[in-house]
Amino acid sequence: MKDLSLYIHIPFCSGHKCNYCSFVSFCNKTNDMETYVKALCEEIKIRSKELAGEYSLATIYFGGGTPSCIETGLIARIMLAIKANFSIARNAEITIECNPESLTREKLEEYKLVGINRLSIGVQSFNNNVLDFIGRSHNAKVAKNAIILAGQMGFDNISVDMMLGLPAQDTVDVEKMAKWLAKHNVKHISAYSLILEKGTPMKELVDEGRLSVPSDDETVDMYNSVFAVLKKYGYQRYEVSNFAQPDYECKHNIVYWTGKEYLGLGVSAHSFMGGKRFSNTEDFDKYISSLLEKNLAVENTEILSPSQRREEEIMLSLRTKFGLDTRRLDRLYGGNFLKDKEKEIDFLAKNGFIKIDDGKIYVCENAYYVLSAIISKLI
Ligand code: SF4
Numbered sequence: 001m002k003d004l005s006l007y008i009h010i011p012f013c014s015g016h017k018c019n020y021c022s023f024v025s026f027c028n029k030t031n032d033m034e035t036y037v038k039a040l041c042e043e044i045k046i047r048s049k050e051l052a053g054e055y056s057l058a059t060i061y062f063g064g065g066t067p068s069c070i071e072t073g074l075i076a077r078i079m080l081a082i083k084a085n086f087s088i089a090r091n092a093e094i095t096i097e098c099n100p101e102s103l104t105r106e107k108l109e110e111y112k113l114v115g116i117n118r119l120s121i122g123v124q125s126f127n128n129n130v131l132d133f134i135g136r137s138h139n140a141k142v143a144k145n146a147i148i149l150a151g152q153m154g155f156d157n158i159s160v161d162m163m164l165g166l167p168a169q170d171t172v173d174v175e176k177m178a179k180w181l182a183k184h185n186v187k188h189i190s191a192y193s194l195i196l197e198k199g200t201p202m203k204e205l206v207d208e209g210r211l212s213v214p215s216d217d218e219t220v221d222m223y224n225s226v227f228a229v230l231k232k233y234g235y236q237r238y239e240v241s242n243f244a245q246p247d248y249e250c251k252h253n254i255v256y257w258t259g260k261e262y263l264g265l266g267v268s269a270h271s272f273m274g275g276k277r278f279s280n281t282e283d284f285d286k287y288i289s290s291l292l293e294k295n296l297a298v299e300n301t302e303i304l305s306p307s308q309r310r311e312e313e314i315m316l317s318l319r320t321k322f323g324l325d326t327r328r329l330d331r332l333y334g335g336n337f338l339k340d341k342e343k344e345i346d347f348l349a350k351n352g353f354i355k356i357d358d359g360k361i362y363v364c365e366n367a368y369y370v371l372s373a374i375i376s377k378l379i
Contacts, residue, residue: 005059006262011029014137019201059093060094079114119159127169159190165193236321257319354367
């Protein structure tokens with residue numbers, strides 16, 4: 001059987017939407033959670049009829065939204081449907097995204113019981129002013145307590161998300177947070193820079209001059225400080241924004257970055273299978289009514305051309321520690337990458353931006369701040 005990664009989208013959040021958020025998530029649909037899960041279980045059944053005999057699930061990832069905010073028992077119901085319809089690899093990585101304020105003892109017990117073995121906790125910052133500015137529902141104390149509780153309940157594989165370049169944030173702040181996480185043995189840390197997405201309250205406030213965010217240079221300084229702290233504590237940067245202790249890289253995300261197949265279920269979920277990219281409708285009601293009538297809710301399908309796939313592989317692989325395997329690229333898409341791009345590669349290598357080893361190209365440790373420029377030279 002072939003490996004497959006499964007993504008499950010839980011589109012609910014508690015309280016109010018964070019000021020920077022552009023994800024498909026709803027804060028006003030508490031009464032629809034159970035119906036949504038019913039629709040999702042239908043989708044699991046329909047998809048498994050097409051695929052279950054061929055594939056075994058190597059990773060499962062509950063993302064959102066905030067999967068931990070749905071009523072106790074519903075994640076277990078989804079897991080039971082997955083187990084009843086798919087075969088799951090013995091050592092499968094099963095992750096759930098959680099927010100600190102919804103991570104109760106009861107929920108953690110439920111996750112353990114159904115085989116979830118990895119938590120990804122969205123903390124973003126330990127500075128309460130910063131958390132207020134971005135509209136998060138927790139404060140630093142709640143976040144720290146949630147991380148400690150999860151550890152006490154036997155979750156060894158914990159990831160924490162932090163954000164960089166937030167209003168009122170500085171380098172001292174992010175350094176302190178990275179140190180606390182490292183000292184508390186959090187195995188995986190994602191550090192993403194703020195992106196001001198169109199249509200979000202934060203973008204509007206910044207555009208109107210009513211809120212200021214750190215400059216790009218200040219954000220790069222924050223990133224470098226976090227990297228320096230985590231490196232000192234034995235973490236490895238295995239993707240530009242992701243740091244892990246040895247053997248704790250996120251297997252599910254590596255699937256995305258290495259062009260492997262994944263199936264996404266739930267409203268707005270994206271999939272990549274058989275060279276095709278497809279996604280479900282973003283319309284919540286439409287998703288539910290289609291599935292309850294036992295029809296899939298796929299709305300967009302795109303077949304990637306070989307040159308698009310090649311470009312994607314160059315782009316994604318250079319972001320990771322695994323590097324760009326030029327021999328694989330030549331084998332899959334033809335050409336001779338090292339020869340075709342000789343001039344650009346020479347320039348980048350001579351200036352210390354990339355290293356080449358055994359047909360693979362790696363971005364140098366201190367060159368990540370110009371990663372986009374390196375990628376565009378090589379595409
Ligand atoms: S918790 Fe996550 S998905 Fe929900 S509103 Fe905030 S950023 Fe968006």
